[in-house]
Amino acid sequence: MIEQGHEDVADPQGRFRNRFYVARKKGIRFFVEDDLEKAIKLAYICDVVFLLDHPYNRNSVNLSDV
Numbered sequence: 274m275i276e277q278g279h280e281d282v283a284d285p286q287g288r289f290r291n292r293f294y295v296a297r298k299k300g301i302r303f304f305v306e307d308d309l310e311k312a313i314k315l316a317y318i319c320d321v322v323f324l325l326d327h328p329y330n331r332n333s334v335n336l337s338d339v
């Protein structure tokens with residue numbers, strides 16, 4: 274697990290660490306994500322992003338608009 278709590282909030286020590294920061298910093302090549310919008314953002318950082326198919330992430334973004 275990379276994040277604890279909300280991804281846009283810094284921890285109490287002032288560090289801002291979310292999945293995008295860690296993937297870029299550590300050079301993560303493969304990522305598994307269950308949120309389509311985050312998977313699209315991670316695709317700019319990682320070589321391959323595996324998207325888990327769940328009812329809540331269907332139709333959230335029209336991929337033809339990306």
